[in-house]
Amino acid sequence: MSDKTTGNTTGTDNFPQENNESVKREMFKPLSRRSFMKAGALGALMIGGTATALLPLRNFKNDTSLENFFQQHYERLTPERMERILKRIEREIKERHGVDANVQDPKPIADVQFAYALNISRCIGCRRCVHACVEENNQSRNPEIQYIRVLEMPAGTFDVEKSDHYYSHETVPAEGKYYMPVQCQQCENPSCVKACPVSATWKDKDGIVVIDYDWCIGCRYCEAACPYWARRFNFAEPNIPKEQINPDMAYLGNRIRKKGTMEKCTFCLGRTRKGLLPKCAEACPAGARQFGNLLDPESVIRHILREKRVYVLKEEMGTRPKFYYWFDT
Amino acid sequence: MKNNYKSVQNEAVPEFIRNYGLFLFQAIRLSFRGSTAFYAWMIFLSLLSFFGLRAYCNQFVEGLITTGMTDQVSWGIYIANFTFLVGMAAAAVMLVIPAYLYKDEEMHTIVIFGELFAVAVMVMCILFVTVDLGRPGRFWHLIPGIGRFNIPVSMLSWDVVALLGYLAINAHVCGYLLYMKYLGKKPNKLLYMPFVFLSIAWAISIHTVTAFLYVGLAGRPFWNSAIVAPRFIGSAFTAGPALMIIAFQIIRMTTGYHIGDRPFRLLRQIMTISLLTTLFLLGCEVFKEFYSQSLHNSSARYLFFGLHGHYALVPWIWTAITFEIAAIIILLSGYSRKPGSFVWLNMACILATVGIWIEKGPGLIIPGFLPTPLGEIVEYIPTYNETMVCVGIWAIGALIFSWMLRLAIPILSGIFRKKNE
Known part of the structure; x- marks a missing residue:
């Protein structure tokens, strides 16, 4: 095309006239028998193609009842509605896993702010906390999801890049190493909560960051936002052997999750909101894990904060964790 | 011909609905008329879409385990493509500004193609985000009112608004102008010019908001x-015009629709300046990361040189940089300006587009996750299934763009119009 032509935007001049006529004829000619056949072949191709493409759906296992699909956000559920939902979840667990579960929705206790303190001098890296957590919280076993990561650190550095996540010695602690377990820090200013586009995760009144598993859309933006790598995603349908299912379940805590949603440590809220310790604290053989109420001046947490050399991870992030590390030797 | 439309010509129906019904009817008919080459192209794209759909059905049934993503690298090639494509859509503004603001007559012949391009690309963006969701059925949680939309706090919520808004604005502007042309009426400036201006600001903001999605994360x-947003804009205005230069040549060759050489020259200039800016900003970033030698540069070291024995992205990023430098050399040399010959220019366009796809797609998303906040490196490699989903979405985008051109070109040429019925 010649560059000299000035652009004409209004008429048919953009198209050569003879071409114009033939195109017009071609475009508006009535459907002939031949083109009808062609259309049939095309239609068959499209329908066949779509059907083949949709074939994998025959293996689809629906995990969402209609009621569940239209279920509202946790904070919009009335107590009566919640009662019904808890019953429904128990029924579904019975149907799917053959387990008689007791699903409750424990609420935060007034005047309680939970906090954790971990004695870095005492931790021996045995990972009993990791496994106790998995058993308590009904995480998928295959693929296995763990909330606690124990970092084996070489002495003399604080650089997590030098840590080993997959150490396996005959005995722990290994010579010249120290251990730093990391889990959800239950931040006062959580980056994950800010990130969520549908407010499926929030900080509850007792400071625990929870997820409404039935509201999460699975975008994993919270997982990208967390500076502690504390969040986990169900890449596949969670898989737990029936005999390993913990039947005491909390709605915002350890009830069995679904494929495609996020989960995380909730300080075992099903236990702690009833006055028990988180399972990881209970499991620790070294007494490195302490848990309590930040608002109670007599609590062990307050004692540690007063008396020990305490630090938090990545303080410069401004997330204000309620998971404290301390050392006493 | 009139007999065909008897059913729609019911006097009880208001005229504008009748007109629109007629338009839709004719448009559907026209969609299925075309040369053998057109049919071959559309069937080819449809087949690729079917492969993509099948792969997505696999993923829908099994979960995102069918992808290469992990808890360590929790976003992969889907979000990489999404990020790249947001830039492509934003680049339509590079046709809109000269056409509407500077009243460049010749740009007016192609500005609608740019807007249609933005519409097709926006649809691809939405598809890429949707396939990345773990629970796509819960999309309604994003709808304000019945859902719970975390605005103004979540950057992702802002991005949803930005993307859907941009799609709607562009669909309205080109839809309105094309329909008026079809009716043979003069378009009412009040009904489209405000949206044109809005689209200019909105184009910049979609890419800025998408950048903020990443920039806002202190843990990464x-x-x-701060340089991510300017880099996004720079690279978008390189790759967008580059791809459009190629697309418009194909349109010119296959349809005979007249596009002069001037729009190509303008796009080439925009692309050259943007690519220079992109390379400059990349240099700034590289300097900041490596001169200071802080431990915060681990991700950049992983990307450019490999870290602790992991090198997955190193060949990619150096390919990208080589391509971008080669493209700028071609663009700055006389070869790409040779009148009548597009060979060198096309080569520069392809090199720049591929280079930028790598740099701001996988080259931006994956190293953001590595090493993880706890210092771990887990390499991410997309699976076959995941790749096929991507291929499918690209095919759907091309399908939509080709189909819209199939209708738009005869409208703009004055062949497909109401009085021709």
Whole structure:
């Protein structure tokens, strides 16, 4: 095309006239028998193609009842509605896993702010906390999801890049190493909560960051936002052997999750909101894990904060964790 | 011909609905008329879409385990493509500004193609985000009112608004102008010019908001950098015009629709300046990361040189940089300006587009996750299934763009119009 032509935007001049006529004829000619056949072949191709493409759906296992699909956000559920939902979840667990579960929705206790303190001098890296957590919280076993990561650190550095996540010695602690377990820090200013586009995760009144598993859309933006790598995603349908299912379940805590949603440590809220310790604290053989109420001046947490050399991870992030590390030797 | 439309010509129906019904009817008919080459192209794209759909059905049934993503690298090639494509859509503004603001007559012949391009690309963006969701059925949680939309706090919520808004604005502007042309009426400036101006600001903002998605995360030092948004804009205005230069040549060759050489010259200039800016900003970033030698540069070291024995992205990023430098050399040399010959220019366009796809797609998303906040490196490699989903979405985008052109070109040429019925 010649560059000299000035652009004409209004008429048919953009198209050569003879071409114009033939195109017009071609475009508006009535459907002939031949083109009808062609259309049939095309239609068959499209329908066949779509059907083949949709074939994998025959293996689809629906995990969402209609009621569940239209279920509202946790904070919009009335107590009566919640009662019904808890019953429904128990029924579904019975149907799917053959387990008689007791699903409750424990609420935060007034005047309680939970906090954790971990004695870095005492931790021996045995990972009993990791496994106790998995058993308590009904995480998928295959693929296995763990909330606690124990970092084996070489002495003399604080650089997590030098840590080993997959150490396996005959005995722990290994010579010249120290251990730093990391889990959800239950931040006062959580980056994950800010990130969520549908407010499926929030900080509850007792400071625990929870997820409404039935509201999460699975975008994993919270997982990208967390500076502690504390969040986990169900890449596949969670898989737990029936005999390993913990039947005491909390709605915002350890009830069995679904494929495609996020989960995380909730300080075992099903236990702690009833006055028990988180399972990881209970499991620790070294007494490195302490848990309590930040608002109670007599609590062990307050004692540690007063008396020990305490630090938090990545303080410069401004997330204000309620998971404290301390050392006493 | 009139007999065909008897059913729609019911006097009880208001005229504008009748007109629109007629338009839709004719448009559907026209969609299925075309040369053998057109049919071959559309069937080819449809087949690729079917492969993509099948792969997505696999993923829908099994979960995102069918992808290469992990808890360590929790976003992969889907979000990489999404990020790249947001830029492509934003680049339509590079046709809109000269056409509407500077009243460049010749740009007016192609500006609608740019807007249609933005519409097709926006649809691809939405598809890429949707396939990345773990629970796509819960999309309604994003709808304000019945759902719970975390605005103004979540950057992702802002991005949803930005993307859907941009799609709607562009669909309205080109839809309105094309329909008026079809009716043979003069378009009412009040009904489209405000949206044209809005689309200009909105184009910049979609890419800025998408950048903020990453920039806002303090825990990811590789992304938490003010330069990401300017780099996004620079690279978008390189790759967008580059791809459009190629697309418009194909339109010119296959349809005979007249596009002069001037729009190509303008696009080439925009692309050259943007690519220079992109390379400059990349240099700034590289300097900041490596001169200071802080431990926060781990991700950049992983990307450019490999870290602790992991090198997955190193060949890619150096390919990208080589391509971008080669493209700028071609663009700055006389070869790409040779009148009548597009060979060198096309080569520069392809090199720049591929280079930028790597740099701001996988080259931006993956190193953001590595090493993880706890110092771990887990390499991410997309699976076959995941790749096929991507291929499918690209095919759907091309399908939509080709189909819209199939209708738009005869409208703009004055062949497909109401009085021709």
